[in-house]
Amino acid sequence: MRVTDQIVIQEWELHESFIRASGPGGQNVNKVETAVQLRFNVKNSPSLEDAVxxxxxxxxxxxxxxxxxxxxxxxxxxxxxxxxxxxxxxxxAMIERATIAPKPRKKRKISPNQKRKRLEAKRRIGEKKLNRTKPSVTD
Known part of the structure; x- marks a missing residue:
């Protein structure tokens, strides 16, 4: 089975078993094993690279x-x-999707202006919450 130009899965690596399917089909569902269970040993496959x-x-x-x-x-x-x-x-399709390596995440620095704005907003919210407290009663 050819997946990409570089990856070809040999027939002996695939194991198919047939099981009875549920759902529509009338009496045929109870007699014929039409559903397929395909097994592929990823761990021991010589066709795939370790990263894939x-x-x-x-x-x-x-x-x-x-x-x-x-x-x-x-x-x-x-x-x-x-x-x-x-x-x-x-x-x-799954193997083909696995062949594409994800792009590495680029670390970004927060600009000093953004940092200042964030801290000011935090300070404002903190002050607002302080004003919500009940005044203490002193005798």
Whole structure:
């Protein structure tokens, strides 16, 4: 399965199992296993670089198992072949998204004028709150 020009996932890395889908389909739902469960072992994949693996694991979220396996369930369609294609497309999209490294955050300095304005606003609010206190009664 070709994801990008540099990344090609071998067929032996993908494990598909077929399960019964819920939802519409009449009696067919109870008889035919049309939903697809696609498993891809991200941790041990020789096709992906370490940085891509880390980002893919972060993107996958709860679809990731403790063993480093990505599980994608496709049950949108009533036909097994379309669900297989859908699962593979979703996997390819996730891997493609993981190949793009996030831009590093640029640290910005607060201008002295902004700092002064912020502190003045804090001081004004503090004074306003001080004026709300009840006067103390002294005998």
């Amino acid at each position: 693996k880390r980002r893919l694991m972060a993107i996958a979220g709860r679809r990731m198992t403790k063993d480093g396996e990505l599980v994608i369930e496709a049950r949108r369609f009533r036909v097994q072949e379309r669900n297989r294609a859908d699962a593979r497309e979703r996997l390819a």
